Amino acid sequence: MGYASRNDPVSRPRHVNPASASPRTSATGRQSRYSMSHPIRNLPVVQNWSCHVCGNCCRTLVGLITDEEKRRIEALDLANDPEVAPGPWFKPMVRGVYRWRLNHRREGGCVFLTAENRCRLQERFGPEVKPFVCRMFPFMLIPAGNHWRVGMRFSCPSAVASRGRPVADSQKDLVQLSHLLESHLGRSADDAPAPSVRRGRELDWPDACRLVDVLVEIVQDRRDRLERRLRKCLAVARICREGMEVRGGQLSKFLQAVRSAVDPDVARDPASLPPPDRFLGRVLFRVLLAIFARHYRDASRASGLRRALNRVRDGLSFARGRGRVPRLNDYLPEVRFEDIEERHGIPPEADEILERYYAIKLSSFQFFGPPNFEKPIWDGLESLVLTLPMILWLSRAMADQPPMEAVQRAIQLVDDHFGGDAMLGLPHIRYLERTLVERGDLEKVVAWYSR
Template identity: 65%
Template sequence: MPHPIKILPVAQNWDCHTCGDCCRRMEAVITDEEKRRIEALDLADDPEVAPKPWFRPASGDKWSLAHRPDGGCVFLTGKNYCRIQERFGAEVKPFVCRLFPFLLIPAGNQWRVGMRFSCPSAAANRGRPVAQSEKDLIELSRLLEKHVGRSADSAPAPPLRPGQQVAWPELLRAVQVLTEIVKDRGDRVERRLRRCLAVARIGAQAKLENLSGNKISEFLKVVSAGLEPEIPGTATDVALPDRVLGRLLFRVLLAIYARKDRGVSGKPGVGGRIARVRDGWQFARGHGHVPRINESMPEITFGEVEARPGMPPELDETLERYYTVKLSSMQFCGPSNFDLPFWAGVESLVLTFPMILWLYRAFGDRPPAEALQCAIQLVDDHFGGDRMLGLPHIRHLQRTLVERGELEKLVAWYGR
């Protein structure tokens, strides 16, 4: 019997510090059974609970927890506690709230553990080592199997590219090669990601479906070693992104990744659909003041962001942790990232790097570690979860950046 979960291969820490951010931001979708269970609790006259309705219809027979006008979940107390947990225990909470910020991703005969770095505690690596939560995660994996009605081995492996299928063990070997590149401290993280992109480019052209056992990892290691002399040694050796194709498309996508409609303060205030279109247009132009599309955004111009210094090398470790978790959890492809094939998922993950580093510069009036955490939180809130990123025209923009060689240049430009 295989171990039911695969814990993270990095020293990632986490404990909930009850900031309440997830309870303001997350759309918690629950089952009909969970709704009935909550309704049966003695909560209606609780002064800490908002008046009904507590639920809004979601798709199918699902429901989502309603939010108060200030953005908080109807069960969030004035002290940022979940009232259901406070009075009845964590096991009574909706499953999705219990699981956050963890992700359990089916991968063959195991659930692979991932994390949402939109949780400030996960981004800041605060709390106990995740390995210490193994028992809870095993219990959650069993609950998840009941919740979704299927086991980890019921999900097919995502294709490497459309139409090219390999089994889970081979796919996991491929991800292991990429994880080793990301953990190779002989380079800055910026170059490690350019190496991943180069391997993805060759991997996506190769006929890998007939390679079994260790042959895929051996092939990819040979590719990686062979490409080594071709990959510019430092970010400044890479050509600049094209002004129109590279930078404009990047900023269009950045307007999605940098957005946060609701923050810890609970202020909804950065606008609705019209504001999104207006802000998107301003991002595309890339001149003048940066629209305030999240409550952390300071008064700053696009030009000032570009002129700010890059991230110091000592913060590479934070990004190494982030990318190792995203890769090893398999969150970057398949159902947890809009059904992207493996190599396209790698590229979409690498695209988060220039996004994070642009935001790091924008938050440059904060201490560097805090600026980076804030940038990671924002970007990861969207990665794999924001429906906008799954829209065909947005995916087309991402593909264009990759196919025209602009993604590699953007990684180098913002990693310089």
């Protein structure tokens, strides 16, 4: 994992100076070697989170750990603990800072996951003993020049449902974790390379913040349904890709002018847009959807050749788009592709949760650079917008559930992959995504599944 995280509610970004919270001491009690302290900018929306001990992350995530964390856990008195699985507890990784991963039990779940869905390390020795990535989840910390931005993984059911304490209450933990992250990565927030808007065209961090502020404003403008707000973001991206030479304060004015200019050209009624191309647009969309709809119950078992073959088989089935939908996750009922096409969009109340989701993804910078396969800003934005029709399609598919629950599950499923599924970084998958955008089918797919 590149950058880590956790949390939410404030109307504007908030800053906390880590230097004022504590001396530069890492979570393991060691003094940090980074002299600069970087503020943490919290989420620009109301969001709550507390762990509700569902054990989902301990079953589906790959828990990466460093050499030091491995040694620390091995030194604990765990060998005869009946709640801990027999070894080996760790599996080597090929490269990177995190050279090991937590092993999983044969029946599924982390080796340290107890029968009550609790982490045995935390239960016996406290949260500081847990590996960094486990302490961080579902938060992310993303470097943004002179500060860290807080992001969040919505694959956690508590995050999607905004259950628990206000995220602002987690600031102290996040500050501590940012020090630990710096020590793992060997660099601080201001060492991160400047983002690019498109290949070979860099933007400095303050301008990236200006650009993202305008996108977040569009997403939070409740005069439109959420789907039109995202189609507006696409329209802004289309114009700015052609040329965006201004910088600084002029950039904000330019982007606001573009925002106003595109408004009359973005159709108000999604049903008025032509449908996506039946033979290419919809096929490309469904092939990508087959990646996002999958949910592995156990990260360790679902691997290797079998996993690859399953993906190919399901991808073909989704490309065909006829007959029974493969059960790629536990929430999908028996349903046919044709039935999903006939169903209606999600209720207006769902816009609130979708707005929260997209505002957090944008404001946290989770959609470009290292958190999203090094994509430039506009490519990253388009890949983020593509998640909306995925969520809409899955919500329609889960019509046997209450509509809001179906939307929450769909977000959970889709965000499990966004920026985190290595398959989405593969060149041929990125090519499919770009083809969908360049053919003009992305906007149509968003409108088609919103109608």
